[in-house]
Amino acid sequence: MPFSIAIIDYERGNLKSIYKCLKHLNIESIITDDSKILLNADGVILPGVGAFGDAMKQLKQKKLVPIIEQIVKNGTPFFGVCLGQQLICSKSTEMGEYDGLDFIEGDVVKFDILKVDKVPQIGWNSVDFIDKGHFLVQGIPDNSYFYFVHSFYVVPRNEENIVGLTQYGDIKYCSIISKNNIVATQFHPEKSSKHGIKMYQNFIDFCKK
Secondary structure, eight states: OOOOEEEEOSSSSOHHHHHHHHHHTTOOEEEEOOHHHHHHOSEEEEOOOSOHHHHHHHHHHTTOHHHHHHHHHTTOOEEEETHHHHHTSSEEOTTSOEEOOOSSOEEEEEOOTTTSSSSSEEEEEEEEESOTTOGGGTTSOTTEEEEEEESEEEEESOGGGEEEEEEETTEEEEEEEEETTEEEESSBGGGSHHHHHHHHHHHHHHHHO
16 A cells, blocks of 8 residues: 555644645645544644644544544554644643543643743744654754744653753743654644754654654
8 A cells, every 4th residue: 555644634733734744745645534544544643723622622523532542552653733742641721621632641731921921932942852862853953943833831741751842931841742653743843944844754754664
């Protein structure tokens, strides 16, 4: 079967921009909520824009949660982007308290307005690669800049899951997280110029292995 990357369509993500980024890399991907296609893909991307609770509700309504759980259990490379990073964690306090997919133990909390310039953080910021040997950051200079748009961030319970950290005001938070076949970024690689494109290329290379 030909190599394939699936982008999960639950109507809450920057689907087309990721699709276009992969196309730039000569990788044909498919935006889909079809369980058969998702389960047979060589790699799966979970995008996300908006509120945590609404996104989880939408995943459940489209019956995608058990499919995503099976994808991860199967060992398929899995990439969460922006809200997608938050969704793979345990819970969020955004507009209430909501359970996440709980693939990586951790909580999603809001920036303390007293400790940062403004909320949300919108724009370019650097990432300190804590795990410089991780496949996702290979060939990318440490402290490279990526594009962020978010008010909440992930606090992993296990530091070993942290790949990258970002400083915003007085808060240093996790901006790249990983566990086994799962990787996720708080920033948008598809909006982050050459370093973001390289990050997707690294993910593709990992999928092909």
